[in-house]
Amino acid sequence: MVTLENPWAYPQNTQLKMLVDTGADVTCIPLRMWPKNWPTDQGGSLTGVGGNAKAYRSRFALKLTLHDPDAKQHDQKFLMGATGTAASEIRAIPLKWKSDDPIWTDQWPLTSEKLEAAQKIVARELEQGHLEPSNSPWNSPIFVILKKTKDSYRLLHDLRRINQQMCDFGQLQPGLPVLTALPENWPTMAVDIKDCFFSIPLHSRDRERFAFTVPSVNKQEPARRYQWTVLPQGMKNSPAICQRVVADAIAPVRTQHAAGVMIHYVDDILMAAPSAEGLQEMAADLRRCLAAASLAINEAKVQKGPGIKFLGAEIGHSQIKPLPITLNPDVRTLHDAQALVGSLQWLQNMVPITPSQMQPLYEMLKGRNPWEEKRLTAEAKETLKNISEMLSHPSVQRWDPADKITLYPVLNRQGGMAVLGQGQPERMRVIWWVTPTRPAGAFVPHSSLLARMITKGRKTCISAFAREPDAIALPFKKGTDAQTETFAAAMAMAMEGFPGEIQHLPHLQPLRHLDIIEVGGPARVLPTPKPGNTVFTDASSKTQTAAVAWQENGEWKEATFRAADVSVQYLEAKAVEMALRMFPDDHLNITTDSIFTYNLVRQMATQGWAGTPIATMLEDALQARTGTVCITHVRSHSKIPGYYQEGNAEADKAAGRVMTLREARDLHEWLHVGAKALAKTCHIPISEARGVVATCPYCCRRPLQEGGTNVRGLMANQVWQTDFTLCQRLRPDPWLAVTVDTYSGMIVATQHRKTTSRAAQKHWAYAIAVLGLPQTIKTDNGSAFTSASTEGWAQRWGIKIIHGIPYNSTGQAIVERANRTLKQKIDVLGEGEGIPEHSAIPREKQTEILQKALYALNHHLRGENSHEPVAKHWGGTSPTEGPEVQVKNPATGEWETGWRLLTQGRGYAAVASAEGGPEAARWVPTRWVKPLLRKIEAHRNSSDT
Known part of the structure; x- marks a missing residue:
């Protein structure tokens, strides 16, 4: 009597009376004895005494228990029908395609050296059964590159067009596993499956799509064509198929060694067990299951702890640290900056890189074209230096399943982050840094940031450690306003269904280096008006002016701000910002007709994270105040009479008073004329016209003055x-x-x-x-x-x-x-x-x-x-004779008379002799001409007489 167990079907076990050869490669049973709900795959056609029979094979390896005191348990795949198909054959997974139209891309020429290398590689793969001759209507080019060792080549198949025609498989394993989920001090082992892709067959109906051509020199002979019979490198679904096949092969090991930990990622497997003996048994069963699936372990890459290198990290007995990486400081373009920041993203779960530290690097990512010039700033260089120092020290610990897990959400100026830790807060062991959340939107209150980090920390803990945190330490004192009023709604959503303990640790010393800010404080933007000063704000897109109006001793006062090439939203917010900086110690009532600014300021009832220049401007103004604020929205140009409309009209009038200045700016943007032309054409003061020219980014660099x-x-x-x-x-x-x-x-x-x-x-x-x-x-x-x-x-x-x-x-x-x-x-x-x-x-x-x-x-x-x-x-008219002047003779240096001034300009003058007239004009410098005072003196003498 034997018991077959299948944990992936229902019922999970069945008892059979049969003769079992425990040393046989294949065990066969009649089809009528097989449970109907247990999945099977085609196993080929078998020939026996009674003729041919269709054979099936169990999709999963089964656990067989012999009910005999001397029997031992072992895993084995079973066939039904008759013996004839090897149990180690792997099921080929068919691909799905968007179109059946053949794709042909010509093979490009190869040099003799590379062609010889390609021919050798193809011959080797053909001998091993990874390739077969082809007459396919599909074709994709191949090429060879030197390996890192520079002593041999590797074959690459350009499958980009084939991948575009292929349907994607769903994500089987989104993201990397949390390595600190390995219990501390458990022995570990890492193995790599040898040639995993080449050990998995490609479905027969899909093979012709992966054909290629090996050319000949000068077309001296017909080209030889081949197609892959196994998963090709470069096919976008190869990793997903590999993950599925390996997962099916090692599933019995997970079931049999449920007390251990097995992390599988593509073709890499990391195992941990409570004891060295248990780890050896797990490794032995793993080898057996992989062999049953025609997969083998690469013995040269077997690692035993401590010091195992797995998925970019080094695993010790109790600590895990990232492997050393080279941070390239030679950033020249936006593409280089993107590559640098990308290399740091995956480190943030193991290294305490705060959002404020990453901010100088995020600033470098602003741009539209990959070739835009970028250089590391002093702040960015300091950030890279600090990160390099942190990489040399262990920053996360392997967890203790018997100890409690506490979630510590914290906030800083640039966003939020959270820490999963164990032990006492003063000597906390960090088991994972929850990736910092960079908020989205113009403004996010601290309450929302804190709620997001709590929610993300809880999800991370459940995903990695299969349980909720035992406690959550909130970064504010119990009973503060932040807990009872402002944060109530957000915290209720974040803590919904939490079964653990809530702690309050506002002064957590081990996390002070994260630039933590205090949470809480009274509301600074009130929902209803209070007695105090009242101001009205408005802005005009035509004049690009923001204005504030208020009454003082019964008279209307105003303040304006002008800026070119800014949006009307910015001007509306600038007007409110100007108002916020007025009467900083008293309560202030602000009335605006901008619904955008009104909603934004209402969100800023408590401190938070500002994500746009407008929000940052308003947040700075609010933080500079000690008095409270109430903001009210009114419709612009409403016909309803009253104080609000009167004040709004005053602000609107102040904002639209400089239409001619806007016209001057438009004229200059069109023709870039000078200040004097602007002053005359647009009827504005010369000082304002010069200001328009001075603000032009093109004209301010070039002197347009004549001389x-x-x-x-x-x-x-x-x-x-x-x-x-x-x-x-x-x-x-x-x-x-x-x-x-x-x-x-x-x-x-x-x-x-x-x-x-x-x-x-x-x-x-x-x-x-x-x-x-x-x-x-x-x-x-x-x-x-x-x-x-x-x-x-x-x-x-x-x-x-x-x-x-x-x-x-x-x-x-x-x-x-x-x-x-x-x-x-x-x-x-x-x-x-x-x-x-x-x-x-x-x-x-x-x-x-x-x-x-x-x-x-x-x-x-x-x-x-x-x-x-x-x-x-x-x-213009012809010049007439002007006043008599004296002209200096450059030869003698004496001043001569008998000349009349025709015209003069900046540094020059035209004079003519009394006899010659305008046709005989002479051009001289202005300094050589001075008025003749003889007649004026004679007139004075006659008057005295």
Whole structure:
């Protein structure tokens, strides 16, 4: 009589009367004796005396008990029907596919060395039965890489497109196991299953999808094609199938050795038992079960404690510490920063890395593109230094099943974390650090953070140690306001169903290094108003102004704040923040028409974690107060009369009073004109216009002021200056032909591929159509201006061309300055469009930006001029003789008379002799001219007489 036990079915056991050969590989029983509810798999077809019979095999290994005093228990898989199929055959798990359409990716060429290595690897795997010849319509490329030892190659199969067509298996083991769940001082052993993937068959109907081609040199022979018969490396479901197969194979060991601990992760197995003898028995049974499933242990990787290295940790008798890792401080890009932070995430359960310590590293993750430049800050370097020191010391202990587990939730400035510990609080042994929770949302009260950490700590304890914490130590004193009022609802949810003891340890010394903050305190934001000062807040998106209004001695007072390029939500919150900083020691009633700010401040009744700049701004203002606050919401522009609407109207009026300033800012963002042009066009003070220009991130770097002295015309179209200048922002037509009228300062520019005579003539024809016909054009002596073709063109138009020396300030300074001004304006407008500095402007935008630059320069005030260039060009008159002046003769140094002043500017003046008239004007520096006082003195003498 024997008893078969199957813990994965119902009924779990059955008794049979049969003859058992305990040394046989396969034991067969009739199908009629097999319980109907016990799962089976196909076992093949068997041939016996009576003919062929279909055979089945038990899906799980069964426990067999012989009812005889001398019998021993052993595990064995059974077949039903007749002997013929090996019991060690592993059931192949079929894959599910999104489509049956073949995928073919061509094999790329391989060098002779790599091709030879691939052929050797394929021949070896073919001999071992891991590959078979293929005629599949699927194909994926292969390649080989050197192993870490640099003495051999490994074969890699690119299955990315195949994986996209494959359905995912569900997660069998999400996350890593908690290694401190190993009881302390229990002997441990770690084993690795040898070639686990290659020991598990691939379902026959799925094999053709994993075919590949081994090419030949120069196509000298037909390529050889193969397909995998076992789980291939790189197939996304291989780890899940491996986990399932190994879990089924070792299930009897778990049942038989229920007193021990077995941690299985993919193909790694860690065992612990109360005694060394029990561990040896467990290991022996494990070998037997794995062998029954055609799996083998890699003897070279068997580890016995202490000092076992498993899943990135080193396991001692009572302590566990992470294995040393290399923290790369050479961070250059956002991708490097992400890799660095990712390498630290899994350490947080074994090393007390607080959220505040990680904050400098989290700040480096801000960005959108992986190639963005990043550098470690001083705070980040200090964090890495501290973490490196902590890695060298054991930080978590293996647990004692006989001792109580206490959950210690704590809060700090950057969030919350919790500790699972054993022993007295003063000498607490940490068995697990519950991963810090980084709150989500604009503001999270400390009560919610504490509740989250309690809930997460309870779940972690149940998951890892299969029981609730025996006690929870709350970080505040019993009977405080935090416990009885503010935290009541959140704590009730977190503690729901907790069967253990609740302790109050607000001054837990072993955890002081975590930058713990005290929890509790009275409410600072009240739900109802109280007697005190009342203020009204409002903001305007048009004027980008936040305003606060209040009454003082019967008169309305106001305070405003202006900021460019911020959201209206920020301005609404800024107005409330300004109000919070008023009357800090008294109760304050705030009235706002922003429902967003109203709800946010109401959430801040007690201290908490601020997760956005707006919430941080309001939290800082609340912490700076000693008086309480009540915030009230009213509808804006309501027709209901009353005090609230009167105050809201005053705040609204204060916020919308600077419309012209907003218009000036919009005009500058569009054309980037100077302060003087803004002041005149938008009717604002010059000081505010300069402030607009100063806040522009593009214009504040470039001086747009004009200056210098040069000979110029005394009327429009009298003298032009023309030059070619290179503007790389306008590639592939980077040459600008620039003409400036020296009287009005009006600029005309055209874009060209090369600096040729034809380009110069084409540019002048366009300039004549815009400005009119000039009398004289001054250029440098470049070939485009001195060629016979250009001379002939000028004669036909009746224009006189004067040549100077390139970049000579005495002849071409006006156009050189115009070149600089125009290119600076193009740069500013380009950056304003979001085009990076020094990058080429897209061709479809080049014409628009060039014309916008010319419009901004010609139709708005520029430099020290009192009129726009276009107005001066078309509205100017010929100069008349002005007052008599004295002019210094540079040769003799004497002051000569007989001159009259025609015009003057910044540093220059035009004078003409009494006989010559305006046509014979002479340009001199201003310091060489002074008024003639002779007639004034004579007039005074005659008056005295």
